[in-house]
Amino acid sequence: MSITLNRFPVLPTTLYAEDMLARPSASVAGFISGFRHSVLDSPTVVACIMVNLMMLYYMFVFFMKKNPTPAVGYPVWLGPWAGAIRFFYDSKRIINEGYRKYKGRTFRVPLWNEWTYIVTDQKCIDEMYHLPDDVLSLRHAAGEELQLPYTMGQQIEDNPYHLPVLRGRLTRHIEYLVRECLDELPLAIEDDIGKHCGDQWTEMNAFDVLTGVIARTFNRILVGAPTCRSAHYTETCKSFAMKTSIVGFIINLFPSFLQPIVGRMITQLPSQMQRSLHILGPIIAERQAAMAEYGTNWSEKPVDLLMWLMESADPVESQPERLAIRILVINIATIHTTAASFVHAINNLLEHMEFVEPLREEAEAAISKHGFAKNAMNAMPFSDSFFKESSRLNALGTTSFPRKAMKDITFSDGTTVPAGSYISSPFCVHYDGEFYSDPMKFEPTRHMQETLSNGVANNSSGMFRTNPHYLVFGHGKYPCVRICHCGPSGPGRFLATYILKATMAYLLLNYDIKPTAQGRPADILFQYNNGPNMRSTFMIRRRKLA
Numbered sequence: 001m002s003i004t005l006n007r008f009p010v011l012p013t014t015l016y017a018e019d020m021l022a023r024p025s026a027s028v029a030g031f032i033s034g035f036r037h038s039v040l041d042s043p044t045v046v047a048c049i050m051v052n053l054m055m056l057y058y059m060f061v062f063f064m065k066k067n068p069t070p071a072v073g074y075p076v077w078l079g080p081w082a083g084a085i086r087f088f089y090d091s092k093r094i095i096n097e098g099y100r101k102y103k104g105r106t107f108r109v110p111l112w113n114e115w116t117y118i119v120t121d122q123k124c125i126d127e128m129y130h131l132p133d134d135v136l137s138l139r140h141a142a143g144e145e146l147q148l149p150y151t152m153g154q155q156i157e158d159n160p161y162h163l164p165v166l167r168g169r170l171t172r173h174i175e176y177l178v179r180e181c182l183d184e185l186p187l188a189i190e191d192d193i194g195k196h197c198g199d200q201w202t203e204m205n206a207f208d209v210l211t212g213v214i215a216r217t218f219n220r221i222l223v224g225a226p227t228c229r230s231a232h233y234t235e236t237c238k239s240f241a242m243k244t245s246i247v248g249f250i251i252n253l254f255p256s257f258l259q260p261i262v263g264r265m266i267t268q269l270p271s272q273m274q275r276s277l278h279i280l281g282p283i284i285a286e287r288q289a290a291m292a293e294y295g296t297n298w299s300e301k302p303v304d305l306l307m308w309l310m311e312s313a314d315p316v317e318s319q320p321e322r323l324a325i326r327i328l329v330i331n332i333a334t335i336h337t338t339a340a341s342f343v344h345a346i347n348n349l350l351e352h353m354e355f356v357e358p359l360r361e362e363a364e365a366a367i368s369k370h371g372f373a374k375n376a377m378n379a380m381p382f383s384d385s386f387f388k389e390s391s392r393l394n395a396l397g398t399t400s401f402p403r404k405a406m407k408d409i410t411f412s413d414g415t416t417v418p419a420g421s422y423i424s425s426p427f428c429v430h431y432d433g434e435f436y437s438d439p440m441k442f443e444p445t446r447h448m449q450e451t452l453s454n455g456v457a458n459n460s461s462g463m464f465r466t467n468p469h470y471l472v473f474g475h476g477k478y479p480c481v482r483i484c485h486c487g488p489s490g491p492g493r494f495l496a497t498y499i500l501k502a503t504m505a506y507l508l509l510n511y512d513i514k515p516t517a518q519g520r521p522a523d524i525l526f527q528y529n530n531g532p533n534m535r536s537t538f539m540i541r542r543r544k545l546a
């Protein structure tokens with residue numbers, strides 16, 4: 001008799017056929033002897049056993065460390081692994097449960113390979129977001145979470161020169177950049193929506209169509225026109241984001257010593273790099289040739305992020321493939337966050353159609369006064385409040401993006417977080433009655449009082465302004481492209497807010513929308529991410545103007 005176990009091809013079949021099954025009366029001694037001869041003689045099997053023993057040891061040591069911070073998310077008798085598994089699909093309830101029990105303190109939830117400490121005390125949240133990089137690092141946490149070497153390239157973590165470029169140049173050129181985006185946005189909407197629906201009610205997939213519109217709009221300032229209008233290019237940006245998160249997720253399922261092996265096996269980086277290089281390579285080459293000929297200035301020099309990156313990159317980072325990948329990485333930070341926030345907002349509007357007319361009237365008044373321009377967006381306090389309310393209730397996660405503790409940290413309330421752990425703040429502060437009355441109600445006017453008497457959004461409390469109980473853009477030192485010496489606040493939040501309001505204004509002024517029969521499908525909750533459902537649809541047609 002022979003047994004072949006296809007799932008374990010490394011195991012010699014003799015183990016089962018001869019040494020075990022063929023000895024029905026084997027004694028314990030016989031079993032040990034058979035085991036020694038057939039198993040321990042095989043280097044492959046020994047290696048497998050060693051790896052598994054190491055894993056068990058690793059898990060045991062990790063979870064059995066004594067720690068006074070309360071843990072939530074799993075019944076004690078099942079152990080933290082049950083919590084780590086549950087966190088994949090039920091993080092919202094786990095975090096809410098922790099918040100209910102331990103509000104004002106810090107609690108921890110198990111992840112696959114580490115603990116995340118959830119800080120709920122408002123003072124400690126403030127302290128956490130202001131700690132220096134060498135104590136609490138967003139970069140290291142992002143590097144591990146996103147598995148950079150196998151998804152985006154290690155250079156993104158080792159040489160993040162794009163951050164000062166984003167902070168500095170975007171802030172300095174914000175007027176110009178908003179103008180460019182507002183120029184591209186109507187063209188994108190007309191091409192992607194208007195040409196498909198005309199004046200007939202047409203069902204569209206909200207996620208697909210709006211991500212396309214926002215990708216094209218933002219890429220006008222990332223790589224310029226006409227590249228931003230290439231459907232092949234915007235598809236590449238979308239697929240990069242998707243593949244990056246899937247590959248990163250799979251690698252994170254393995255213990256750290258196996259991650260390099262798995263990472264190398266499943267990385268999509270080379271093919272993504274080729275795809276992006278195919279489109280951006282000739283543009284980069286052309287610009288490099290112009291830089292070589294004319295130096296830093298020439299009459300047709302583009303004003304976009306790609307150009308600024310090329311001017312700031314060292315010789316290694318100037319390689320076209322590295323520039324092309326960095327542009328895709330920046331696309332993830334800009335497009336997917338903004339598009340997901342917009343889809344949440346449109347879903348909220350479709351559930352509350354009574355707000356269509358007020359939004360439309362406000363947009364009409366602002367645009368007839370200022371044109372389709374930045375000042376018009378500043379004169380839309382209701383729209384600002386609408387988006388703030390939408391992102392309060394539908395933040396893009398259940399916790400903010402975690403940071404990694406590089407040293408042991410002791411907060412002012414005495415909580416100590418050991419080095420190597422992750423820390424984040426819970427988005428459920430957004431649903432706390434102490435900070436928001438009737439907190440689960442979608443009330444888009446609730447932030448209106450935060451506008452100035454002349455109707456202009458108050459910069460100290462508008463959508464982009466963070467505080468310890470409004471964390472959509474983070475808080476403290478790094479809120480979505482941090483505050484820097486060259487401007488009052490980070491440009492990512494500004495740009496996002498302008499694009500959100502402009503997209504809504506243009507859509508409502510030129511199109512009618514209504515919900516489809518399927519209604520709003522549930523948001524997709526996955527670990528601490530909370531995205532709109534990719535199957536969200538809406539009905540749209542060109543507006544018949546009297």
Ligand code: HEM
Pocket residue numbers: 138163166170333334335337338341396400401471472473474475478479480481482491492493495496
């Ligand atoms: C609605 C849209 C957006 C949301 C919800 C969002 C949210 C965030 C959050 C939560 C962080 C991490 C901050 C922290 O943990 O403290 C972040 C960082 C960042 N965001 Fe945004 N963002 C959006 C749009 C944008 C846009 C349009 C840009 C670029 C123009 C951008 C560029 C960045 C960059 C580069 C960082 C890293 C900052 C650093 O490390 O200094 N984001 N964003």
